[in-house]
Amino acid sequence: MLAGRDIISVFDFTRADLERLFSKAERLRPVLAGETLDLLRGKVLATLFFEPSTRTRVSFQIAMMRLGGQLVDLAGPEASSIAKGESLADTVKMFDGYGVDAIVIRHPMEGASRLAAKIARAPVINGGDGTREHPTQALLDVYTLWRTFGKVDGLTVGIMGDLRYGRTPPSLAYALSMFDDVTIYFIAPSLLQVRDEVLARIEGRVHYHLVERLEEVLRELDALYVTRVQKERFPDPAEYEKAKRLYRVTAASLKEAKPTLAVLHPLPRVGELAYDVDSTPHAKYFEQAANGVVVRAALLAEIMGVEVP
Ligand code: NCD
Secondary structure (H helix, E strand, C coil), X not given: CCCCCCECCHHHCCHHHHHHHHHHHHHCHHHHHCCCCCCCCCCEEEEEECCCCCHHHHHHHHHXXXXXXXXXXXXXXXXXXXXXXXXXXXXXXXXXXXXXXXXXXEECCCCHHHHHHHHCCCCEEEEEECCCECHHHHHHHHHHHHHHHCCCXXXXXXXXXXXXXXXXXXXXXXXXXXCCCCEEEEECCXXXXXXXXXXXXXXXXXXXXXXXXXXXXXXXXXXXXXXXXXXXXXXXXXXXHHHCCCCCECCHHHCCCCCCCEEECCCCCCCCECHHHCCCCCECXXXXXXXXXXXXXXXXXXXXXXXXX
């Protein structure tokens, strides 16, 4: 059980934790149809987002509301004292002093959530830190695979796109490495290929290969995880302009895929995944986004020490 624990990296979970959270998420699915439970009554979650977010912030908030809890939200760096130059450490210390039951933090700086966890007494959940990790995104990504295929063991997954600056690809790869006999194809032009530090952490735990083009491996894939080019992390705008034209998945480009291929995407998409994929049976990304509510609800309940019936 994860009561009182910080979640900074996917490696803060074990496989048993993931599987237990998935089955709790399954039991919480009625909240997606509007049901509200009373599990977290009297508990308060703080969401501190120092970088843009739609899904992560909103799905944590909906999860908390559907479980009967309450929220305080830092109203965006521009509208809060961050704009006056208040430090991250002071902001976290203060929210912690207000007695919140957990803090979700997103920050452009690598290591920001670990720093917050050192300062706060309340459990801290990393909602994305720089290029490093996004553990709750991996939770919903792997939950979506688990629901779609009934298992994760033995799957062949293509992780495609900006593997150099994206933080969801490392977290997904780490989570997949906890299962047995998984094969990962890292699919990216060399400019955007996966970082060595990520490979070092999965070495010996999965079969993996680096490839440049989707066509090389498409027929083998059970799932294809597409990601956008991370514009905001490119030091050079000219390099971004070059990178964003390097890959694009369309319905036509999936013609040779297994009929059961599941296409996932953490969203937002900005051109790398064509809208015509939405009407193919492969499209799972909106379902995947909705799954974010129930896995995050399961995680919040567990971190706050509340059993899910
Ligand atoms: C991702 C992120 O913030 O890293 N978004 C999300 O949480 N779904 C992916 C992205 O921004 O590309």
